[in-house]
Structure formats: structure tokens, C-alpha cells
Amino acid sequence: MGFGKMFLLNLGMLVTFAYLVNVVYKYALSKINPKLNYVLSVLIFVFSGWVCMEFGFQLSENVIFDLRLVPLIIASAVYKKPLPLVLIGLGIGLARLTFGVNDAAIAGLINMSIMGAICALLNIWMRRTDYRLVIKALFTILVANVFNTINIGVFGVIPARQYLLEIAPVTFPLTVGMSIAFALILWDFQLGRKHTQELSYANNLLQKQTEELRMAKLALEERAEQLAMASQYKSEFLANMSHELRTPLNSIINLAQILAESEEGEDQGKGGDDSPNFGTIIYKSGQDLLGIINDILDLSKVEAGHMEIVREPVGLREMADSLEMHFAHIARQKNIRFEVRIEEGLPGTIVSDAQRVKQIMRNLLSNAFKFTHHGQVKLEIRKPSGDDGLPGEWIVFAVTDTGIGIPKSKQEAVFEAFRQADGSISRRYGGTGLGLSISKNLAQLLGGHIRLQSQEGAGSTFSLYLPIT
Structure with missing residues (x-):
């Protein structure tokens, strides 16, 4: 009958269409308003159903067999709410009328409208159950194809006995197999896209962190430079002040030493006296102060890098x-x-x-x-x-x-x-x-x-x- 070739053609067209949609989404749709993006996604699923019918198998003048159900099944796993699935099913059904209004087209409209409601119920079931994704996907594909086969047998223009005995045994396993194949292709496609997005996010995050680290490094270098300059200024100030203080202090110490020697001579001339020797006190205090100044001078020289080492x-x-x-x-x-x-x-x-x-x-x-x-x-x-x-x-x-x-x-x-x-x-x-x-x-x-x-x-x-x- 040629159903196998037709379904393979449909599958190839769906894969090609999905790739083109991804390219358009990546460079255009992802940048537009989210509500408009949502509406366009529903129209894209409807259009993919129309593409399947355009390249479907013409059984007779009015009867077309194709994979129009597959976009609806995929949509049931994409959307988080059931309403878009009802709209997609109705939209694909109305798209069937573009190939001519006849009994087969009306049957197709009724079938896809019903399938939209069934996929909406399957969507609710998938959201509320905790089964593994693979199990939920296989169950959804089987249930949708079973109901699709029943609907065609009930509402279709082909006699139910002829359809169920001659056509369904061929088309049912083909549609199930092609649905699973397309789901796997899209799943692998989504994994690659998710991996690319994660890499892009990680790369952007790394670039942001690198820039933050660079700015932090610049700030730390600037702060370190300021601290180094402040430390150098402090050390140079202490070195200069210590040097300036030593000059008058040495004069005071020398005069205090002379005064102490003079007081000692006077005490000896008086036969000894217990009165305090002020010159000695001044001399000793001056020596202590000079020692402190020398320590500060040495410390400031070391910190300022001015200390000279003679080996x-x-x-x-x-x-x-x-x-x-x-x-x-x-x-x-x-x-x-x-x-x-x-x-x-x-x-x-x-x-x-x-x-x-x-x-x-x-x-x-x-x-x-x-x-x-x-x-x-x-x-x-x-x-x-x-x-x-x-x-x-x-x-x-x-x-x-x-x-x-x-x-x-x-x-x-x-x-x-x-x-x-x-x-x-x-x-x-x-x-x-x-x-x-x-x-x-x-x-x-x-x-x-x-x-x-x-x-x-x-x-x-x-x-x-x-x-x-």
C-alpha cells in the first residue's frame, strides 16, 4: 500500500520542520514577547500537522493517511496546561479542511478534536503522576494511537470492518513506531540543546565571575598600593622626625652631662650632699629618650627599605x-x-x-x-x-x-x-x-x-x- 514509505516521508518532514523551528526559535522567537511566543508555538504545532497531511498517503480521492497525530502527542509532553492541546487538536482538524471539504475532511476534524481532548487528559495524568518519563511517554503514545484507530474506525468514511481488518494492522504499528522514533529524535535533540544552554550559561557565569575577580583584583591592587604608599609615607615621616629630634636631643644630653659633672664637683667641694643631682637625671632621661628615638628610626628605616646592610x-x-x-x-x-x-x-x-x-x-x-x-x-x-x-x-x-x-x-x-x-x-x-x-x-x-x-x-x-x- 505504500504506508511505510509515506510514514517515513512524514517522519523526515517532521524532523526537518523541527530543526527549522529550532533555528527560528534560537535566533528570533526567543527574543520576542513570551505571550506572543506562546501563541506562535501553538500555530507551529498546527502547521506541522498540516505538513504531515500535505505529504500524506492518498488512499483515495478524499482519504489521506499521515502522521498528523504525532505533533499532538509531542505537544502533550511540552505544555504544562491542557488547553493548548485542545486548541492544537482543533487546529489540525480545521487544517484538514484546507484539502477540501468532504465527508473524510469532516471525519478528520471530529477525530483530531477528540484526540486534542484525549491528549489534554493525558497531559493532566502525566503532570500528576510520578512514573519515569519513559513510561509516561510510551503510555501516552500507545493510548493516543489506540484512540486514533478507534476514532477512524467509528467516524471514518472507510467501512469499519475493512479499516480494522485490512488497514489498521498496517498503520497502527507504523504510527506507534514512527511516534516513538520521532519522540526519541526530539528527546535527543532537546538533550543536546539543553546541554548547549547549560554550557552557554556556565560560560556566561564564568565570564561574569572572571570579570568580578578582575575588578576585585584591581581594587585590591589599588588598595595595596594605597596602603604601601601610606606605610612608606609613615616610615619616611618617622625617619625624618627621628633624625630631626636626635639633633637637639644630643645637644641637651651634652649640656646635661656637663651640668652633671659640674654638680658632682660642687657636691665634692661641699663634702657631699643628699640633694638630687638634676644634671644626672636630665642626662639619664635624655639617654633613654635617645634610645627610643633610635629604635623608631631603625624601625622606620627597615619598613621604608632604607636600611643599609654592610657585609x-x-x-x-x-x-x-x-x-x-x-x-x-x-x-x-x-x-x-x-x-x-x-x-x-x-x-x-x-x-x-x-x-x-x-x-x-x-x-x-x-x-x-x-x-x-x-x-x-x-x-x-x-x-x-x-x-x-x-x-x-x-x-x-x-x-x-x-x-x-x-x-x-x-x-x-x-x-x-x-x-x-x-x-x-x-x-x-x-x-x-x-x-x-x-x-x-x-x-x-x-x-x-x-x-x-x-x-x-x-x-x-x-x-x-x-x-x-
């Missing part, structure tokens, strides 16, 4: 003797044992900046004596232990005391400028809290670092690690 041979024995001589008097005053030990087998010299190494060690030893009331302070110059895991050759200057110690939670804070382990310490012991911050920065400039081991109430060990070369 030269530094004798370890000379360094140890100098430090021992400098702090021996303080140890006797506080009745604290002071021990300096140099490990055997060390090189005689290292390459570093002697002035800065001595400055770091004075800060560490000054703190050790300040916070130690009994016991001992020990300076040990040695090689690193095997557990330190340092590449190359290093020297360790370790200052150990039996003082008050530092709690573990405060050990990082002591290396910050103007910070001490406890705010009350600055009131009890004095000091600005700049010594360790300066020492840490100087150690880094020398290519080394400082490590701290301490326990509250059990003393501390500050270790300066310096490369030998």
Missing part, C-alpha cells in the same frame, strides 16, 4: 667577648649568673653586618636581663641541630633565660611593633616594645630569622639563625 667578616669570638663585657655589669647588679659559650668546631668568622648582628643580640640580651629576676642568662653560639632542617651552613646565637616566660598564645604578638605579651608589662618593666620587631626585621635583612621557645614561668630562648656566608 663583612664578623669574628665570633670578638662578638661574644664584646657582648659579655657589655652585660657583665648588669648581671652583677641583678645578681644573675651570665654565661657565654661558643661551641667547638665553629668557623672563626661569618659574613654578615657586625653592627646589625650586635644590635640584635643587645636587644635579645637586654630583654633577657629585664625579665629575669633570679637564675641565669646564657648566650650560646653554636651550629643548628639536625632537627632544624635548614639547607646550607648556619650559625645560631641562642639567648636563654630563666625569666617570666611568654604564654604560647602571645608568642607571635611580641614580634609586632609596639606590642608586648601583656599590656601591663610595659608599665611594670618599661620599654616601647620595638626591640623584638626591629630584631626580627634586621634578621630578615641579614638573610636569617629568629625563633622563639618559651613557657610561661619557665623562661625563654630566642635563637638568631644567620647564614655563615
Whole structure:
């Protein structure tokens, strides 16, 4: 009869039509008003039914067999409400009249109107059930084709017995098979389209995030530049102010020293007097203030990048003797044992900046004596232990005391400028809290670092690690 060729032709036309509709939707329909888009989609389904009839199988002068039911079945899975399906069924039925108004066309109108109502009911069933999509699709295709076959047998112009015995056994499996094939093609087509949309969405999201990250990076760079400039201005201001303050302060100290010497001579001439020596007080206060200014100047130089490092041979024995001589008097005053030990087998010299190494060690030893009331302070110059895991050759200057110690939670804070382990310490012991911050920065400039081991109430060990070369 040629039904197979006709249905294949119909299927090919539907696939081609679906592809063209997708192209039009992608570049045109997706950009128009949603309500107008909705109306156009209904008209497209009606037109696809007309295309099936146009390329259908002409059984007789008035009777046409085709796959006009397939667009209605597909529409039942597309729309979320049943009304469009009723309209599509009625529309395809009316489209049948364009091929001539006769008994077969009227039967086709009645059939498609009924099928529109049946597909609307199937749409409601699909929305309200939780079966898998495949099961719902197969059930809808079978039910729609069964009712379509019954309708043609009841309302068609071909005698029911002839249709059901001769034609339906051929057309029914063909329409079911073609319906399933077209549904699978559209399903695969939709999956590809969905995947493309997801990729497009992900790409747009990634571009948006990239742009946001770029803007955030620019903002952070601008903020970092502002902070760097502010820090540089602050450091330069402190360096300039410290330098300007030292000049008049040195004059005051010199005059205070002269005044102190003059007062001492007058006291000796008077046979001794318990009156306060104001010159000595001024001289000592000036020295303390000069020390603070020097600390601020060193810190600002380091932060501003103006600290100059002079690398030269530094004798370890000379360094140890100098430090021992400098702090021996303080140890006797506080009745604290002071021990300096140099490990055997060390090189005689290292390459570093002697002035800065001595400055770091004075800060560490000054703190050790300040916070130690009994016991001992020990300076040990040695090689690193095997557990330190340092590449190359290093020297360790370790200052150990039996003082008050530092709690573990405060050990990082002591290396910050103007910070001490406890705010009350600055009131009890004095000091600005700049010594360790300066020492840490100087150690880094020398290519080394400082490590701290301490326990509250059990003393501390500050270790300066310096490369030998």
C-alpha cells in the first residue's frame, strides 16, 4: 500500500520542520514577547500537522493517511496546561479542511478534536503522576494511537470492518513506531540543546565571575598600593622626625652631662650632699629618650627599605667577648649568673653586618636581663641541630633565660611593633616594645630569622639563625 514509505516521508518532514523551528526559535522567537511566543508555538504545532497531511498517503480521492497525530502527542509532553492541546487538536482538524471539504475532511476534524481532548487528559495524568518519563511517554503514545484507530474506525468514511481488518494492522504499528522514533529524535535533540544552554550559561557565569575577580583584583591592587604608599609615607615621616629630634636631643644630653659633672664637683667641694643631682637625671632621661628615638628610626628605616646592610667578616669570638663585657655589669647588679659559650668546631668568622648582628643580640640580651629576676642568662653560639632542617651552613646565637616566660598564645604578638605579651608589662618593666620587631626585621635583612621557645614561668630562648656566608 505504500504506508511505510509515506510514514517515513512524514517522519523526515517532521524532523526537518523541527530543526527549522529550532533555528527560528534560537535566533528570533526567543527574543520576542513570551505571550506572543506562546501563541506562535501553538500555530507551529498546527502547521506541522498540516505538513504531515500535505505529504500524506492518498488512499483515495478524499482519504489521506499521515502522521498528523504525532505533533499532538509531542505537544502533550511540552505544555504544562491542557488547553493548548485542545486548541492544537482543533487546529489540525480545521487544517484538514484546507484539502477540501468532504465527508473524510469532516471525519478528520471530529477525530483530531477528540484526540486534542484525549491528549489534554493525558497531559493532566502525566503532570500528576510520578512514573519515569519513559513510561509516561510510551503510555501516552500507545493510548493516543489506540484512540486514533478507534476514532477512524467509528467516524471514518472507510467501512469499519475493512479499516480494522485490512488497514489498521498496517498503520497502527507504523504510527506507534514512527511516534516513538520521532519522540526519541526530539528527546535527543532537546538533550543536546539543553546541554548547549547549560554550557552557554556556565560560560556566561564564568565570564561574569572572571570579570568580578578582575575588578576585585584591581581594587585590591589599588588598595595595596594605597596602603604601601601610606606605610612608606609613615616610615619616611618617622625617619625624618627621628633624625630631626636626635639633633637637639644630643645637644641637651651634652649640656646635661656637663651640668652633671659640674654638680658632682660642687657636691665634692661641699663634702657631699643628699640633694638630687638634676644634671644626672636630665642626662639619664635624655639617654633613654635617645634610645627610643633610635629604635623608631631603625624601625622606620627597615619598613621604608632604607636600611643599609654592610657585609663583612664578623669574628665570633670578638662578638661574644664584646657582648659579655657589655652585660657583665648588669648581671652583677641583678645578681644573675651570665654565661657565654661558643661551641667547638665553629668557623672563626661569618659574613654578615657586625653592627646589625650586635644590635640584635643587645636587644635579645637586654630583654633577657629585664625579665629575669633570679637564675641565669646564657648566650650560646653554636651550629643548628639536625632537627632544624635548614639547607646550607648556619650559625645560631641562642639567648636563654630563666625569666617570666611568654604564654604560647602571645608568642607571635611580641614580634609586632609596639606590642608586648601583656599590656601591663610595659608599665611594670618599661620599654616601647620595638626591640623584638626591629630584631626580627634586621634578621630578615641579614638573610636569617629568629625563633622563639618559651613557657610561661619557665623562661625563654630566642635563637638568631644567620647564614655563615
